[in-house]
Amino acid sequence: xQNFNYQTPTRLIFGKDVVExxxxxxxxxxxxxxxxxxxxxxxxxxxxxxxxxxxKDFEIYELADIQPNPKxxxxxxxxxxxxxxxxxxxxxxxxGGSVLDCSKAxxxxxxxxxxPWDLISYKVKAQAALPIVDIITLAATGSEYDPGGVISRTExxxxxxxxxxxxxxxxxxxxxxxxxxVSKKQTxxxxxxxxxxxxxxxxxxxxxxxxxxxxxxxxxxxxxxAKKCLENPEDxxxxxxxxxxxxxGCNGIYSLGNSPSGWPCHGMEHALSAYYDxxxxxxxxxxxxxxxxHILSEKTVDRFVKYGVNVFGIDANQDKFAIxxxxxxxxxxxxxxxxxxxxxxxxxIDESRIDEMAxxxxxxxxxxxxxxxxxxxxxxxxxxxxx
Ligand code: NZQ
Ligand code: ZN
Numbered sequence: 001x002q003n004f005n006y007q008t009p010t011r012l013i014f015g016k017d018v019v020e021x022x023x024x025x026x027x028x029x030x031x032x033x034x035x036x037x038x039x040x041x042x043x044x045x046x047x048x049x050x051x052x053x054x055x056k057d058f059e060i061y062e063l064a065d066i067q068p069n070p071k072x073x074x075x076x077x078x079x080x081x082x083x084x085x086x087x088x089x090x091x092x093x094x095x096g097g098s099v100l101d102c103s104k105a106x107x108x109x110x111x112x113x114x115x116p117w118d119l120i121s122y123k124v125k126a127q128a129a130l131p132i133v134d135i136i137t138l139a140a141t142g143s144e145y146d147p148g149g150v151i152s153r154t155e156x157x158x159x160x161x162x163x164x165x166x167x168x169x170x171x172x173x174x175x176x177x178x179x180x181x182v183s184k185k186q187t188x189x190x191x192x193x194x195x196x197x198x199x200x201x202x203x204x205x206x207x208x209x210x211x212x213x214x215x216x217x218x219x220x221x222x223x224x225x226a227k228k229c230l231e232n233p234e235d236x237x238x239x240x241x242x243x244x245x246x247x248x249g250c251n252g253i254y255s256l257g258n259s260p261s262g263w264p265c266h267g268m269e270h271a272l273s274a275y276y277d278x279x280x281x282x283x284x285x286x287x288x289x290x291x292x293x294h295i296l297s298e299k300t301v302d303r304f305v306k307y308g309v310n311v312f313g314i315d316a317n318q319d320k321f322a323i324x325x326x327x328x329x330x331x332x333x334x335x336x337x338x339x340x341x342x343x344x345x346x347x348x349i350d351e352s353r354i355d356e357m358a359x360x361x362x363x364x365x366x367x368x369x370x371x372x373x374x375x376x377x378x379x380x381x382x383x384x385x386x387x
Contacts, residue, residue: 001208002206002257003257006252006253008168008251009168009170010145010168010171011170011171011172012145012172012174013171013172013174014174014175014240014243015174015176016175018173018174019047019050019054019135019173019175022051022054022133023057023058026055026090029089029090029131029133029170030090031058031059031089032058032059032061032087032088032089032090033055033058033060033091033092034061034063034079034082034083034086034091034092034103034106035055035060035061035063035092035094036062036063036092036093036094036095036099036103036106037062037063037064037093037094037099038064038066038068038095039064039065039066039067041095041096041181042095042137047178051092061082061083061086061088063075063079063082063106066099066102068098068277069098069152069159069273069274069277070098070099070102070105070149071152071153071154072105072117072120072151072152073153076102076105076106076109076116076120076151077109077116079102079103079105079109079110080106080109080110080116083109083110083130088110089130089131090131090132090133091106091107091131091133092134093132093134093135093169094134094135095136095137096137096141096186097136097138097142097143100132100136100141100143100149100169101143101149102151103132103134103149104129104143104148104149105119105120105149105162106130107130107131107166108128108129108162108164108167110129110130111126111128111129111130112124112126112127117153119164120151120160120162121160122162125164126164128166129164129166129167131170132167132169132170133169133171133172133173134169134171134173135172135175136172136173136178136247137179137182138179138182138186138190139179139187139190139239139243140186140189140190140193140246140280140281141190141193141246142194142246142248142250142251143250144174145168145169145172145247145251146168146250146251147163147164147167148162148163149161149167150162152273152274157271157274157275157360158274159270159274160270161266161270172247174243174244174247176240176242176243177236179229179243180233180239181233184230185279185339186279187230187233187242188226188230188281188335188340189282189285190242190281191222191223191226191242191338192282192284192288192335192340193246193249193284194222194242194246195219195222196265196285196288197249198215198219198249199219199265199288200261200263200264200265200266201215201252201254201258201261202215202216202219202255202303203261203303203371203372204260204371205259205371206258206259207255207258208258211254211255211256211257211258214253214254215255216310216311218248218249218254220311221241222242222246223334225239225241225245226242226338227337227338229242261370262366262370262371263370264291264365264371265284265287265291267361267365267366267374268287268365268367268374268379268382269284269287270361271358271360272287272344272349272357274360275349275356275357275360276347276348278349279347282340282341282347286335286340286341286344286386287382287386288335289328289329289331289335290382290386291382292304292327292331293328293385294381294385296321296324296328300372301320301321304323304327304328305320307327308323308327308330309323311327312330314327343386343387344386349387350387351387354380354383354384355380358376358377358379359376361379362374362375362379367379
């Protein structure tokens, strides 16, 4: 087991109607709030009016229209400007992972005198950030319990995972009822994203029985509960379990003491969604089984055997490569069964920019140091196999 140094400062407030305590929570951070949200889902579900009503005694500034795969320009830049011009005390993010990720970059940019891209691109280390409170409305990223935000810069095809311990939300409100309206497409993509967060931690050199047990349970719970959410979007228990599965998924708690894996599928997917603006979870679901097939070898096979036997119940009394192949096939079939398009062509990606994207990943993601080394040619092969 490896050494680690772990702290999550985020307070989770979970359950139906917990948002009622929003005024009390917000009053701990000041009067001036930047309310951030996306393209309108929070208005449709009545959450916008609810929040505005609860916070009637606060001074509220708003940043709307934050897009999926949130953009540096205009969203981060606009948010930073509003915070600076009005001396905002705290950011309240209401929406999915994209709104929250954008809010994190704004929180750091608001306390920095230079170009916020200096921070996101790791040229400069942030010294401070505004506090962030969130009401998460989509179970997927785990951004509500992690210190990262993923920001896209369209003109350079960059999609950067910006991480800093200053960016943990101070408080996250998790009310599963706000996820009842999440579409089937986004529910399935959220499940694939959270499953991949677990797999990125599971497939590594050095893990523990404890961590493997947590992660295998997390994967099984996601598969069972996502299906229930798709069958009955208002199944409170299934939405609640899925929500927590996702919250834990990206926090690192599942892999304390494990050796690093390099998060290869995220490294590759971020290029796909940077170049083509696709849904992150769908990109991951498409790549994951192809990545698994590509890296299956004498060195990696035992992890696939454990995964196949413990997550999918595959008969352990077979040749280890046969078990691994069945595990990879089961992974593919599960994603297919929740109606995720399983080919890049189905999400609008063709052959034309594969080599360019593979180079971008190889130059920027450090996957030569992943658990199973990926060089530019490996990355291009995985993309081509995903077409
Ligand atoms: O924009 P609105 O109108 O709010 O609609 C959103 C959006 O169209 C909608 N939605 C959200 N909550 C809803 C809802 N629709 C109906 N009812 C609700 N309750 O869903 C659509 C997708 O929202 P988005 O926030 O983009 O989805 P998600 O939460 O999956 O976030 C994806 C982003 O997070 C990044 C991804 O790369 C992507 O940019 N990630 C962030 C991570 C992190 N911070 O730790 C880790 C992940 O690996 C991931 O990379
Ligand atoms: Zn992800």
